[in-house]
Amino acid sequence: MATDRAYIAALAEKRLAEFIKTRPADAKQYSIKLTSGSTAAPIISVSENLEHYFKTYSKSVSAVVGFASMNLRMANAMYARHHTTDNPRRILFLDVNDLVPGLGELLGDLAPDLIRGFPSFMVRISEHMREADMHAVKYLVFAGELFTDARVTFFKTHYPNAIVRRMYIAGEMGPISALDCGHLPCNCYHPMAGVTLTIDNPNELGIGAVLVTKTIEDGVRVEDYRIGDTARWRTEPCACGAPLAFEIMGRDGFDYIKILGTLLRVEEVERVLAPFAHRLAEYRVEAAEVSTDVGSKGQLTLRVYSPGGMTSEAADALLNTFADTLYMTPTKTLRRLIVEGIFLPPRLEQEPVSFMGPGKAFKLRFVQ
């Protein structure tokens, strides 16, 4: 029988209640953990500080970590403190508030050889780093977001000497993939030993919802747990010899939004807005279905933070480019969908201050 999120939450609550009753003899073995809340209300649980999360630190002397979640930062700090034989010697946790003038000099002083975090936040960190310091980085370790071709190119260009490592982890389930073997393309992973994956209700491309079966802490078996991502099996053999590999296709509501028979994809939004990157410090596209006199229509709102603001001419140019060049089906732009009466013209809302946090950059949002 499939395990649902409510069951996982109840399990976590029970475990936490038992943990509270008796103070552990060795505190460093445990941490209080919260899921990210990207899928639903966060689950609070007690977790064992598992070494296999952080094996990638073992060769680092100076590590920089960029995660929004405070409890995830703590888990990393605990590993740096207790679970390495020698390294890392020092660890710095970067916060969105640290992205200030002068950060590049500080990071040059620290000379990190490993950077770990969400890809989108690591791009923002990179904007502050000097070229020589990025070239000195030996390891990039990613988690938490889908990779796009643009990001792969970005990291290859800016960190030419870095070995890239990725792992597929769900907050409430722990690791699902093995640490990547180095032979698979981005977003592709081998299942971790002891994990069974099912692709539920695949479409004609083989893409369906990911269901995970594994034994989590305390020996509890979780069956066919829907983690909220979509994936497909890879048919090509892997050079490492592992028999199974899957490709994560994205997270519903994060990497794409289905609306009125169209697909709003984050990669497409990034492509369209790339010419405005110098002006847009932050942006998010909010999609909504709105009721009109002639039925339901889609509407996209471009929420932006542009330091210093934008003139009305610049705002008009941005909106026109957005509508004219954003493809929402293989053949139709947003403009075409407006002409066909499926969408209303897009709106622009300028935020006076920074509104996005570190970590996962939620560039798409479906508004009920």
Add this chain to the structure above:
Amino acid sequence: MHTNPQSLVDLLNAHSTSWYRDLWRGTQDFVSLPLVRRRQFIETPLSRRRYVDDRSLVKIVHAGDGPFLSEWAFAHIGQEPWGVVSDRPMVYLTDPHSAIEKSMWCYEQNRVPLIGEKNADIASVAATKYDIDSLIADPASVLRLLPCLKSRTKPLVALSLVGESFDPADLAMLRPYAEEIRLVLAFSETGVLGVAPLSDAPIFTAPDNTLVESVDGELVFTKLAMLATPIIRYGSGIRGVLKDGGSFVVENYGDR
């Protein structure tokens, strides 16, 4: 811990890292050493003022004159009196670097901390579910947890408020929520300078590893430990009066 500051000065004068030696320009005697100030931390890269290479946490300190790095070995973090040891501590601080540091302090006391997420609603829910019994916060962050504290049926064992300055009159309203309220005077680069029970006129006690002097009315601090960047005759900018037994009263927290 060094029992007297002169032995530490002698070590630093002989150390391969020359930062203090350069600042002191040949001065050997502790009481004659020029004061070191935050400005000099800002001006000097961490790599040129690192005296210990140990497993450590690096923080970014956002000072008014610019950011700088402060490094603390995990073992030294554990020696600072950031909080009161209790079974289920929570750390909820405005500065995320400081929050990691104080959470690591809890672990050094063999306690599992709850580190508060930035979102106060999520932090409050987690605090309730973990049934926290003590809190390390700052005067601003504790206000964001006030609804959570008000909803509790019993007060916390202790509330430790970490800051560079305090207004006791503003903090008096927190009294119902903790059996003990501690004011922990500290700078990111120095660690704890003094701890005082909340009162109208707090009397701070310097930690065991901290020597406090008054130089022309300014409180000057020395940490008797070989920290990553040692603290030797640190001019705090705080105007105060020394009392008996390493305690002091602040007259003016200064303009940092």
